[in-house]
Ligand SMILES: Nc1nc2c(ncn2[C@@H]2O[C@H](COP(=O)(O)OP(=O)(O)OP(=O)(O)O)[C@@H](O)[C@H]2O)c(=O)[nH]1
Ligand SMILES: Nc1nc2c(ncn2[C@@H]2O[C@H](COP(=O)(O)OP(=O)(O)OP(=O)(O)O)[C@@H](O)[C@H]2O)c(=O)[nH]1
Ligand SMILES: [Mg+2]
C-alpha cells in the first residue's frame with residue numbers, strides 16, 4: 001500500500017543524508033500513482049499534489065525522523081478536508097411534502113437507494129411516499145412497487161404511458177392531500193450527454209421544487225466521474241451525492257473526483273443490496289480506502 | 293496532442309494524460325509509454341504523428357487477440373450471463389436474444405435472477421420484445437432449479453441457444469460466488485463444458501475495479517467471453533486493454549445503448565480509433 005511504498009522510498013533516500021526538495025518530489029510521484037490507481041481523476045490528482053506539495057516540502061517533513069509518516073499524515077488530512085462537509089445531513093427544512101429527487105447514470109443504484117432512503121426516513125419518524133418516475137426501463141415501476149411492498153411504504157401509482165414530469169407533479173399533489181412528509185422520486189438512469197433526458201430532469205426539478213437533488217454514483221466509476229458529476233451539477237445544481245456499491249473492493253477515487261469538481265456534500269453510501277444498507281458518509285474512512 | 297511536430301517530455305506527458313483519462317490504468321500506460329520511449333531513443337520514431345500511429349498499433353495488437361466472435365458450436369448451447377450489480381446483464385440478454393433470432397437460431401431465456409425486485413418481470417419484457425422463449429419459476433426460488441429446468445426444456449424442444457440471466461453480485465461476496473459456482477456445476481453436469489459460454493458483463497464507466505472483477509470471476513468460474521456495455525457514454529472503457537493483455541479473454545460484444553438493436557460485435561480497430 002501507499003504507506004509501505006513511501007517508507008520504501010525514504011529508506012532508499014536515508015543513505016543520502018538530509019532530505020531535500022527533489023527527493024520529496026520522488027515520494028509525491030508515488031502518491032500520484034497511488035491516487036491514479038485508485039481511480040482519482042488525472043486533473044484532480046494534479047491539483048491535489050499541488051495543494052499538498054507546499055506542506056510536503058516544509059520543515060515538518062524535512063526535519064522529521066519519520067518523513068514517510070509525516071507525508072501520509074498530510075495527505076490524509078487533506079483528503080478528509082476536501083471530502084468532509086458540515087452540511088451532510090438530508091435537508092428536510094421545507095413545507096411538507098419535501099421532495100427528494102434521485103438522479104444518475106444507468107445502473108448506479110437509484111431505485112434501490114430510493115427504497116433505502118424511504119426506510120431511513122421512516123425510522124426517523126417521517127412518512128415517505130415513493131414516486132416511480134422511470135417510464136423507460138422495463139419493469140422499473142414494478143421494481144419500486146416491490147420495494148415499497150417489502151417495506152410497507154406507499155408507492156404512488158404511475159404507469160409507463162405517463163409523462164415523468166406529470167407523474168412527479170401529480171405525486172406531489174397527492175402527497176400534500178394525504179399528509180405525506182417526503183416524496184422520494186426515482187428517475188430513469190440516463191447519460192449526462194443526453195440533452196433531451198437531462199432537460200426532462202430539469203423540468204421535474206422546476207415543477208416539483210425538491211429540497212434535495214441527489215446524484216447517485218457508483219463507487220467504482222473511473223476517470224469520467226469528473227465530467228459526469230460536473231454535467232449533472234451544472235444542469236441541475238445537485239444538493240448532494242450518494243455513493244453506492246461501497247461494499248465492494250473498489251478504492252473509490254471517484255469520491256474525491258466528484259467532491260473536488262462539484263463541492264457538493266457526499267451524504268450517504270450504499271453498502272449492500274438490502275434496504276437497511278445505507279450509511280452516513282465518513283470522510284476519514286473514505287480517505288484510508290482511497291489510499292489503499 | 294498530435295498536431296505538434298517534435299517528440300518531447302511535454303508530448304509524452306500529454307499522451308500519458310490521454311491514456312490515463314481513458315481508464316487504461318497506470319501499469320498499462322507505463323508499459324505503453326516505455327515501449328514508445330524506447331523506440332524514440334533508438335531513433336525509430338521521429339515525429340508526433342509517427343508516435344500516435346505506433347501507440348495505436350501497439351494497443352491494437354493487444355486487443356486484436358481478443359477479437360473472437362461468439363460461435364454457437366453445440367446444441368443446445370448455454371450462454372451464462374454473469375457480472376456485478378447494474379452493469380447491463382439483463383438488457384444485454386434481450387439484445388443478444390434478438391440478434392441470435394435474426395441469425396436463425398431458436399432462443400430460450402432463463403430467468404436465473406430469482407432474487408432482485410422485478411428482475412424476472414424485466415427479463416420477461418425483453419423476451420417478448422425479442423420474441424423468444426422464456427422460462428421462469430417463483431420469486432426467491434432456487435436459481436439452479438431454473439437453469440436445470442431451462443436445459444431440460446431446451447433439450448426436449450430442440451432449442452438452439454439458452455441464455456441464462458443471473459443476479460448481479462459483487463465478486464467480493466463469498467457466499468454469492470459460491471451460489472454462482474453451484475449454478476455452473478449443475479450446467480456443466482447437464483450439458484458439458486463445451487456447450488457453455490460464460491459471459492462476464494463489464495460496465496465501460498467502471499475504473500480499475502474491472503480488473504479485480506475479471507480476475508475473481510475468472511478464478512471462481514472461468515470466463516470465456518466479455519461484454520463491455522454503456523460505450524455510448526463518454527467513458528472509453530480503456531480498462532479492457534490491461535485486461536486483454538493479462539487475461540486474453542475474448543471481448544464478444546459491446547453495448548452502445550438501451551434499445552434492442554444496441555449491440556455490436558467487438559471490433560478492435562474501432563475501439564482503438566475511439567480512444568484517440
Ligand atoms: N452490492 C450493492 N449493490 C447495490 C447497491 N445499491 C444498489 N445495488 C444493486 O445494483 C443494481 C442496480 O440497482 P438499481 O437500483 O436497479 O439501479 P438504478 O440506478 O435504479 O438503475 P437504472 O434505473 O437502470 O438506471 C441492483 O442489483 C441493486 O441491488 C449497493 O450499495 N451495494
Ligand atoms: N446507455 C446504456 N445503458 C445501458 C446499456 N446496457 C444496459 N444499460 C442500462 O443499464 C441499466 C442496468 O441494466 P440491467 O440490464 O438491469 O443491468 P443488470 O446487470 O442486469 O443489473 P442487476 O441485475 O441489477 O445486477 C438499465 O437502465 C439499462 O437500460 C448500454 O449499452 N448503454
Ligand atoms: Mg432504476
Ligand SMILES: [Mg+2]
Nearest residue numbers: 381382405411
Ligand atoms: Mg439483471
